[in-house]
Amino acid sequence: MNSVLFAAIDIGSNAVRLLIKSVDPGDTTETFTKVLMVRVPLRLGQESFVSGKISDEKAKQLLRLMKAFKQLIKIYDITDYRVCATAAMREAKNSKALVNKIHKETNLKIEIISGQEEASIIYESHFADSLNKELNYIYVDVGGGSTEISIIVNRELVESKSYDIGTVRLLNNKVKAGEYDRLNAELSELKEQYKFNDIIGSGGNILKLNSLAKVRKNNKLTLYKLQTLNETLKQYTVDELITFYKLKPDRADVITHAASIYIDVAKGIGANNIIVPTIGLADGIIHILYMKWKVEKRKKGKLKAEEFVEVEEPVVLV
DSSP: OOOEEEEEEOOOOOOEEEEEEEESSSSSEEEEEEEOOOOOOTHHHHHHHHHSSHHHHHHHHHHHHHHHHHHHHHHOOOEEEEEEOOOOHHTTTTTTHHHHHHHHHHHOOOOOOOOOHHHHHTTTTTTGGOTTSEHHHHHHHSSOOOEEOOOOOOOHTEEHHHHHHHHHHHHTOOHHHHHHHHHHHHHHHHHHHHHHHEEEEEEEHHHHHHTTTTTTOOOOHHHHHHHHHHHHHTTTOOHHHHHHHOOOOOHTTTTTHHHHHHHHHHHHHHHOOOESSSSSSHHHHHHHHHHHHHHHHHHHTOOOOEEEEEEOOOOOOO
């Protein structure tokens, strides 16, 4: 059977991403391959968290971007796709009108998902399949508007939680004190209930932090190394981080906020290390689409039951 392609659009608070992956279904182990990943730093949360709405100019930019993504989906002959929006769109007063306008002009249906659904979708990346079944983990995804955590026991998702704590919120001083209280209290409860050695971190910021810390492939980022790196980064201005560390502007002004959240979670549950796979919300969306496709094919008798594993390939940027 020829390879099939699936696409995911993640409308985040800091950036909007299009991910396309291909898979070769068959009787043997299947391999997922990244075909294309486009990231555009629209930073919708900058307005949504401050003014409570997305400006006309940002709305126009998002519409143009969705039109471009729709054309890419057509060019790559995608089998199925899904568009999900997170915290910034959840909070914007005019998000419903914007979603309707984009649907009318592009026929793309945008789903504004809850924080808990976001956490559950991220878990569907199936990275947990490779974890030690005897250990417990907390999967942490830090975004611009929220932080999602999933508790994994025996490779199974036990519970997902979402907190309105994100890098763009912190940048604009828009995180409510009570939200940190809730996070710390619930982490303390989890620490009493389970023993954790590692957390799993996902998101662009932890990937960059892992790279800056010069962690070798398949090694863990230690909490000590992350804390040391974060203290070093905090000594520089945003312009200096861009110059000395070659960070993009939309990464440079939030990366220490992201590091602090990962550090807080690791400390809160007593973890010493962070595992950093290259997965996120878009990967989970694609896995869900693929499983749905497999079920439909099996019902029609066109596909045998088999297992699959994902192999990460270099991201192709445009």
